[in-house]
Amino acid sequence: MVKLSLPQEEYVVGGHVGCLGCGAVLAMRYLLKGLGPRTILSIPACCWAVLTGSYPRAYLNVPFVNTAFESTGASIAGIRAALDIRGVEDVTVVGFAGDGGTADIGLQALSGMLERGDNAIYVMYDNEAYMNTGTQRSGSTPLGAWTTTTPVGGAGRGKEQPKKDMMGIILAHRVPYAATASVAFPEDLVRKARKAREIAGPTFLHIFSPCPPGWRFSSEKSVEIARLAVDAKVFPLYEVEEGTYRINRNPRKPIPVSDYMSLQERFGHLTKKMMELFQAEVDRNWEMLLRMVEITEEKPLWG
Amino acid sequence: MTGNVAQAWGAKLARAQVIAAYPITPQTTIVERLSDFIAKGELQAKYLTVESEHSAMQACISASLAGARTYTATSSQGLLLMHELLHWASGQRTPVVMGVVNRAVGPPWNIWVDHTDTMAQRDTNWIQAYCENNQEVLDMVIQAYKIGEDAEISLPVMIMEDAFYLSHTAEPVEIPHPTLVDAFLPTFHPRHVLDVDEPLGFNVLAGPDLYEEFRFQLAHAMEATATRIPEVDEEFERSFGRSWGGLMERYRCEDADVVLIAVGTATSTARVVVDGLRDSGVKAGLAKLRFFRPFPREDIKHLAGEVDSITVLDRSYTGTYGGAIYTEVVASVKEIPHSPKVRGFYAGLGGRDLSPEVIKDCMMETLKAEESGVVWADVREFQEV
Numbered sequence: 278m279v280k281l282s283l284p285q286e287e288y289v290v291g292g293h294v295g296c297l298g299c300g301a302v303l304a305m306r307y308l309l310k311g312l313g314p315r316t317i318l319s320i321p322a323c324c325w326a327v328l329t330g331s332y333p334r335a336y337l338n339v340p341f342v343n344t345a346f347e348s349t350g351a352s353i354a355g356i357r358a359a360l361d362i363r364g365v366e367d368v369t370v371v372g373f374a375g376d377g378g379t380a381d382i383g384l385q386a387l388s389g390m391l392e393r394g395d396n397a398i399y400v401m402y403d404n405e406a407y408m409n410t411g412t413q414r415s416g417s418t419p420l421g422a423w424t425t426t427t428p429v430g431g432a433g434r435g436k437e438q439p440k441k442d443m444m445g446i447i448l449a450h451r452v453p454y455a456a457t458a459s460v461a462f463p464e465d466l467v468r469k470a471r472k473a474r475e476i477a478g479p480t481f482l483h484i485f486s487p488c489p490p491g492w493r494f495s496s497e498k499s500v501e502i503a504r505l506a507v508d509a510k511v512f513p514l515y516e517v518e519e520g521t522y523r524i525n526r527n528p529r530k531p532i533p534v535s536d537y538m539s540l541q542e543r544f545g546h547l548t549k550k551m552m553e554l555f556q557a558e559v560d561r562n563w564e565m566l567l568r569m570v571e572i573t574e575e576k577p578l579w580g
Numbered sequence: 581m582t583g584n585v586a587q588a589w590g591a592k593l594a595r596a597q598v599i600a601a602y603p604i605t606p607q608t609t610i611v612e613r614l615s616d617f618i619a620k621g622e623l624q625a626k627y628l629t630v631e632s633e634h635s636a637m638q639a640c641i642s643a644s645l646a647g648a649r650t651y652t653a654t655s656s657q658g659l660l661l662m663h664e665l666l667h668w669a670s671g672q673r674t675p676v677v678m679g680v681v682n683r684a685v686g687p688p689w690n691i692w693v694d695h696t697d698t699m700a701q702r703d704t705n706w707i708q709a710y711c712e713n714n715q716e717v718l719d720m721v722i723q724a725y726k727i728g729e730d731a732e733i734s735l736p737v738m739i740m741e742d743a744f745y746l747s748h749t750a751e752p753v754e755i756p757h758p759t760l761v762d763a764f765l766p767t768f769h770p771r772h773v774l775d776v777d778e779p780l781g782f783n784v785l786a787g788p789d790l791y792e793e794f795r796f797q798l799a800h801a802m803e804a805t806a807t808r809i810p811e812v813d814e815e816f817e818r819s820f821g822r823s824w825g826g827l828m829e830r831y832r833c834e835d836a837d838v839v840l841i842a843v844g845t846a847t848s849t850a851r852v853v854v855d856g857l858r859d860s861g862v863k864a865g866l867a868k869l870r871f872f873r874p875f876p877r878e879d880i881k882h883l884a885g886e887v888d889s890i891t892v893l894d895r896s897y898t899g900t901y902g903g904a905i906y907t908e909v910v911a912s913v914k915e916i917p918h919s920p921k922v923r924g925f926y927a928g929l930g931g932r933d934l935s936p937e938v939i940k941d942c943m944m945e946t947l948k949a950e951e952s953g954v955v956w957a958d959v960r961e962f963q964e965v
Binding site: 314315316317319326327329330331332334335337338339340341342343344345347348350351352353354355356358359360361362363365368385386388389392393395 | 597598600624625626628629630631632634635636638639640641642643644645646647648650664665668672774775776778779780781782783784785786787790
């Protein structure tokens with residue numbers, strides 16, 4: 278029997294109202310296993326704003342505050358400032374926001390926090406659309422994907438723009454640590470959470486979190502789809518520490534993007550030609566990542 | 581010192597611990613001075629140079645929830661950008677204190693005094709105090725923490741000063757001794773904080789079965805301020821020998837035929853006008869609204885029982901029939917059996933000079949008028965260009 282080297286402690290407690298197979302629940306669960314109980318969370322409007330509980334119940338065993346949609350970066354900066362001035366040490370401050378709350382409406386406050394160098398972890402759990410409001414496209418929705426605001430049929434062909442490169446935006450701030458992670462690789466996720474915790478400064482985790490109702494797949498396939506995303510290089514696992522890029526999983530037998538996409542009805546309408554376009558974009562991104570690893574092996578870009 | 585420096589001194593003496601602010605004319609000298617205090621080690625605080633007013637307010641709210649005393653300051657557009665978060669601050673009961681330098685709202689661009697910015701926040705459940713001079717500004721920042729942090733209240737407070745008339749005009753101001761301020765204002769110990777040793781969740785969902793009760797509690801807290809505010813001022817007087825009164829200050833209202841209701845620096849001019857009218861045989865008086873939230877409903881009702889004519893001066897345009905103060909005054913006086921005539925005047929918008937003549941004309945027009953109504957007091961005749 279394979280023994281997982283994950284902490285036994287649970288900080289996401291039973292009773293939450295997450296959908297069956299919710300990737301965002303796994304993301305929070307593994308994140309907190311990595312960070313432990315001395316963690317304060319700030320959560321904006323997103324699925325997790327509902328999952329945290331309904332008064333007077335709460336489903337997290339760490340203190341948290343729900344805030345306005347666009348203000349996570351400022352909220353965690355404020356919490357850290359208060360703890361510092363009060364002399365409270367050894368507490369990890371975490372912003373936990375969805376892709377809409379990060380890549381779209383929350384980008385300004387996040388950029389401010391990164392630029393100032395506030396000591397906090399910002400986590401973007403990415404389910405690639407506004408899922409709490411019923412699957413509207415976000416800047417993080419991938420090319421071609423169906424959403425309720427990028428319909429399919431008539432003139433509609435799904436989203437016409439590629440996914441926003443959030444890691445690129447984050448790294449333009451020269452942060453000490455940023456990493457991608459996936460709910461299909463919990464040990465890697467836990468390690469990265471701990472790594473971020475140990476760094477004094479702004480750190481960023483981009484967690485791939487499949488959404489069964491929004492991506493239209495059967496709920497038992499969440500982890501499988503997350504794994505395929507990594508192995509198809511759609512969502513590579515990598516980290517950037519002080520300007521040095523490192524790939525954490527280099528698939529020995531890469532699979533075509535169609536293997537990943539065919540399990541999800543949101544891509545069900547894609548023609549062969551559109552699939553090729555998608556594959557080309559994935560290949561280009563992977564090439565760029567390899568180049569960044571190569572370049573920064575010799576000399577870090579910053580740090 | 582200027583009103584802005586008085587704001588900064590108030591925050592310093594109150595020992596604000598987290599300050600988050602974004603620059604806007606004419607607020608800037610407040611945050612510049614606070615930066616200096618911190619840089620020189622005179623104030624032990626964290627200053628977050630946030631990228632917007634929205635983030636300034638969010639940082640203060642979250643810092644307050646994490647147990648720190650907080651301060652920010654803004655004006656006009658910056659305050660409007662904060663609007664969403666003003667509701668969060670009061671709704672989650674974080675006693676943030678904010679200085680607001682009242683400035684006109686665009687367009688057209690205008691940086692001069694006008695109260696539309698704060699009047700437009702009247703429904704956000706913030707305590708609102710308007711100041712007449714720079715001493716009042718400094719003293720009220722200190723009082724604001726004492727009022728807002730009261731366990732029964734736990735509400736945010738904004739302390740207003742008129743752009744340039746106070747913000748950039750120097751007056752003699754007595755700086756209270758820090759040890760006296762410390763004795764008057766104990767350190768901030770909120771009932772509930774973000775604490776890893778006692779994990780609590782804040783702002784979770786409350787459905788139709790509970791939401792209204794949260795709002796009721798908010799209303800109840802605001803009601804409680806009406807008695808607490810005069811008490812705090814009395815305590816302040818015992819410590820510092822100065823008193824500013826309760827929600828409303830009466831000036832020569834005894835046996836008056838006409839009383840002017842106004843806020844901010846216009847009240848200083850109005851005192852001179854009232855004196856002049858009294859000298860010429862007109863029984864005039866002034867009711868200075870020190871607070872707009874809570875609205876001094878009971879004070880207004882008492883006053884309405886004693887006078888036949890009330891003049892209301894609104895240095896703001898909020899799109900209602902009659903200005904923000906007018907509508908509230910009318911609603912209050914209607915609660916007594918024989919309500920007086922109330923005349924509302926829009927005047928002094930966008931920094932237009934509110935001269936003694938204009939104020940006098942408003943009061944004399946009120947005496948002559950047959951019934952209640954609203955007038956643009958000093959508007960020029962509109963001409964096609």
